[in-house]
Amino acid sequence: MDNYSQMLAFIWATEHGNFSAAARANGLTPSAISKLITRLEDRLQVRLFQRGTRTLTLTEEGSAYLVSARAVIHAMAEADSLAEAFPGRVSGALRIHTMTTFAKHQILPWLPEFLARYPGLTVDVQVGPQYVDLFDQGLDVAIHSGGLPDSSRIARKIGESAWVTCASPDYLARKGTPAQPQDLLNHDCFNFGFHSAWNTWQFRAGTGDAEAGIVTLPIAPKAVFAQGDLLREMALSGAGIVKLAQFHIGEDIRQGRLVPLLSDFNLPGKEPIYLIYSNRKHLSPRIRVFRDFLEDKLKEHPWE
Known part of the structure; x- marks a missing residue:
């Protein structure tokens, strides 16, 4: 069991880059991680890491051992899964x-x-x-x-799932319905607060030409949020326009709580x-x- 713990500590330290981060992510102390890896190196009689001030770098031996250690961990997980496979047992x-x-x-x-x-x-x-x-x-x-x-x-x-630009009927009644993508620049819009392709609002430049180019709008959001559900709540409250996944707001659209916008300008594909x-x-x-x-x-x- 100690050998297994040593391998896990080694893999965690590799993934997180240092003992402290590996310890925090797995509910241990940095000294516990360090001791496990030291025992592993003593048992193998090789140095697995070059230890820097804040980071760890795998040695050549460490890189080779990482491949084998991961294979062992996966094999043990597979053994556990096979033990579940007795008839009628899913646990x-x-x-x-x-x-x-x-x-x-x-x-x-x-x-x-x-x-x-x-x-x-x-x-x-x-x-x-x-x-x-x-x-x-x-x-x-x-x-x-x-x-x-x-x-x-x-x-x-x-x-x-398609991405749907939408707003509530109440907001559209107060502020009007955008007829073309550029109209969004004069509306209250909301976005995600982290770097993501989901924050890029792109549309076809025209509706009649299959070869129409793509327009990318420089949306300046009134507010940003870390979760899509908060964007949804802003839209449902009548605060403005959002762009959210169809799997997220499909029921809102079916029930008429949110209205899709600029559908004729949507890019193909999901x-x-x-x-x-x-x-x-x-x-x-x-x-x-x-x-x-x-x-x-x-x-x-x-x-x-």
Whole structure:
């Protein structure tokens, strides 16, 4: 067990760049991480890191050992998943990372039914606006949209979602409906508060010409927010115009609470949404049943 802890500490220190950050992320002290790695180096009789003042750099031996250590951790996780595969047994903790809005609008409505169907499972839902590879820290599944970095992970497309420029009927009654993209520059708009392609408001330059170019608007938001749900609340309150994902506001549009704008100027194509899991030969039953359950629910309740 100590060898396993040493390997985990080594992988964490590599991912976080120093002992302090690795310790904070995993509920340990820097001295505990340091001791585990020192024992590992003593056992292997090699130096794995060049230790700087604030950062760690892998030695050649450390780089080689990292590949093997990750393979061992993945093999142990696979062994655990095989132990779950006895007939009728789906159990353990399912760890999910996804966007806050996807968790709220596409997972939480069906989660009670899922938990009732698989009473041996517990679920840990972690949220964040952008994809982060946390599989070496015990993550089972990630659900994110847009482009993904190249990696050995499995990315299964479970849907696609347009980005919709919209406002409430109350706001449009007070301020008027924009007829062309440039009109947005004279409206109250809101955006995300972090760097993201989602903050780029692009439209076709014209509606009649299939070869029309693209216009990118220099939106100056009245306020910015860290979460899409806060943008949604601003729009629903009649404060102004937002651009949000269809999976997030599809029900608001169906119910007439929000009105799509400038649809004739929308660019073709939609943003893919992926379910991501580690590249394992044998997929854990808890991941498989969640994947199948979620895909069934998305088919039954499309957000368009």
